[in-house]
Structures are given as C-alpha cells and as structure tokens.
Amino acid sequence: RKEVEQDPGPFNVPEGATVAFNCTYSNSASQSFFWYRQDCRKEPKLLMSVYSSGNEDGRFTAQLNRASQYISLLIRDSKLSDSATYLCVPEGGSSNTGKLIFGQGTTLQVKP
Amino acid sequence: GAGVSQSPSNKVTEKGKDVELRCDPISGHTALYWYRQSLGQGLEFLIYFQGNSAPDKSGLPSDRFSAERTGGSVSTLTIQRTQQEDSAVYLCASSPTGTTLAKNIQYFGAGTRLSVL
Numbered sequence: 048r049k050e051v052e053q054d055p056g057p058f059n060v061p062e063g064a065t066v067a068f069n070c071t072y073s074n075s076a077s078q079s080f081f082w083y084r085q086d087c088r089k090e091p092k093l094l095m096s097v098y099s100s101g102n103e104d105g106r107f108t109a110q111l112n113r114a115s116q117y118i119s120l121l122i123r124d125s126k127l128s129d130s131a132t133y134l135c136v137p138e139g140g141s142s143n144t145g146k147l148i149f150g151q152g153t154t155l156q157v158k159p
Numbered sequence: 160g161a162g163v164s165q166s167p168s169n170k171v172t173e174k175g176k177d178v179e180l181r182c183d184p185i186s187g188h189t190a191l192y193w194y195r196q197s198l199g200q201g202l203e204f205l206i207y208f209q210g211n212s213a214p215d216k217s218g219l220p221s222d223r224f225s226a227e228r229t230g231g232s233v234s235t236l237t238i239q240r241t242q243q244e245d246s247a248v249y250l251c252a253s254s255p256t257g258t259t260l261a262k263n264i265q266y267f268g269a270g271t272r273l274s275v276l
Contacts (some may be wrong), residue, residue, distance in 0.1 A: 072241060090268060096264070134202070139204070149201045
C-alpha cells in the first residue's frame, strides 16, 4: 500500500462548483496533516494545516478522520485561479523529524 | 524577508559528471529538507538537517548522493557520477524547527531542475 493515496484526476469543474478531494494515508503515527497546492512547474505552497477533526478557511474546508486514516479537502465556489494540483501531506510520524510524505496529488481544472 | 533560495534554477549535465545544488534557507530556520520530484510524480523525501547534523538520511537513493549543511544555514546537495534517472526537480524546504506541529510549516524554494543527458 502506498504511504499516501490520492485520485490523480483531473477533476474538470465549472466556475462556482463545489469539488471534494479525498486522501488516505498508511502511517497511523502521523500527527500533523497539510494540504499543499502546486501550480504547474512551481514549488508546493501550503494551502491549509489540518487541525483535530478538521477546519475551515474561507472557501476551503479540510476534514480528518484518524480512525479511517482519511483526509478530505472541500473547495466551494471554485475560481479559475483554483486550477492546480492539490497535495495531501501527512507528517512522517517518526522521530520528530518533521519529514513530510507527499501524495502524488489531485489535479483540478476549473473551466469558465 | 527573503524566502528559500535555490541555485542554479536549471542545470544540464552529462552522464557521469558531478553536480552541486545549493539551498539558502529562510534566515533563522533550523530545519532544512531536501526533496526531489520526477516528472509527473510526487515529492520524494531525501534528507533532513537539524542545524548542521542530518538525523534522517533515509531518502538518499544511493551513495552517489550526499549533502552537507554549514553554519546552520546553507546546504549543498551533491550528486556524483550523475545518471539519467537522476533527472528531476530538486526542492529544498526550511522550517523554524524540526518538529512538525500543525502550524510549523515547511517553506519551499523554487527548485533546481536537473537534466542529465
């Protein structure tokens, strides 16, 4: 089993749509979780940290289910500028190194 | 202040040559990470530094890869006798400490795109 599994997509949605991405992770010792955004040929940038069972930041909602080892990201009212690859990132869970384990990402294309 | 800086931004080399990639982390960040991203793939962890020491080198793919960090700041990733499969984007990230709390974020540089011919 991969350490982090994501549906690569692409998800093609119209502007204004609501879209959800799911992610499962294998390391039950992971304590911290993040969603990063990566634009084409650019470096990853933090979108959200995932606290406790979940949190909301504007149009973005992240949820965490530790029992099922499952993380989700919901984007409401999609904008053209949301087009990017979204990376599910659990922390590596060992020896406090802070190592991040990156999923391959889910690609979102928002169309006019 | 300045973000994470990496140089060169692009590097083309011939198979068998050695290359050095440089990372300047955000000032004051004690933790530094190297990752690489092959075309169409996710990021792969290579090595972690806390200060000048490297407690986690588990991601280095072979003994041709090495890294050092001096003065708790600049880090150099060296690849000896490069092979075509080493072609990738090499990304450096830094964070204030090595422990990942929910708000202890890793900040990435723009990466070095390495092409081995």
